Amino acid sequence: MIKKKMSKFINSFKVGDVLTLLFFIALVTLLFIKLINLPEGEYLEIETNNESIIFNLEHDIQKKFSGPLGLTEIIIHNKRARFKESPCNKKYCVHHGWINKINETVVCIPNEIRISIIGKNKPYDSTNY
């Protein structure tokens, strides 16, 4: 029953329908491929409630940053970065794991710390000034 209606529906397709369908399938596929192949970043920006520091991902570091709740530990290893330890309750930031692609961001809202990966030239926005 439904199969018959489906085939009737497909038979009613016009040239533009096929083109539209193909165009949108291609567009979605392309966007997904682009999403998977995002370029890897060069720097890590760590933003705490009163300062913003940029580290090069080339060098491994393991540092503690203070927030309203206590000390959060952030590590850089093998050109990737992650929250190692956090004093917050739910630990979403720690469970997020590693990040290494441009614009990837992890935020720990309770402890007010944000880390994000940035590329070679950081595009300026209004918060830079």
Place this chain on the structure above:
Amino acid sequence: MTQQTIKPTHDDHRIAKLAAVAIILSMIEFFFPSPIPGVKPGIANIITLYALISFNFYTAFWVSIIRIFISSILLGSFLSPTFFLSFIGGISSLLILFLLKNFYGKFFGVISLSLWASFAHIIGQFILVRLWIVPDDGIYTLLPFFLLSGLIFGVVNGFITFLLLKQKK
């Protein structure tokens, strides 16, 4: 005796009936849990498409606008960001439907109108979100997922509209 100064025309009655159905579909959709936040099938748009194809753009326009206003008032989201998102989505789809309506039947069928409207809906919402609600480039990560859902539900809604139009004949 009170005099009726505004006489509702036959068109007005038809718009009211179609808008009522669209509002009910919006309500049903609202009470269904969505697996991914923000992804909704948009079944109310079936009525907009149906109105456009079986009547005219004027009917489709008013059905869509009335549906957006009334369902947001009923759900308590009137003038909240949710309302503006659905409003901008509705306006974007109507705009693309207005541009494409003359090609219907010659070059495009139901499914194309449905797909273009659903994509315009998503793109319009993304522009508004980028400009106003979340002014950060990070939201583009979500774009492929929303467009994929737009593709799936665009085809499904197109199919349902096709069945509705067939039934009418």
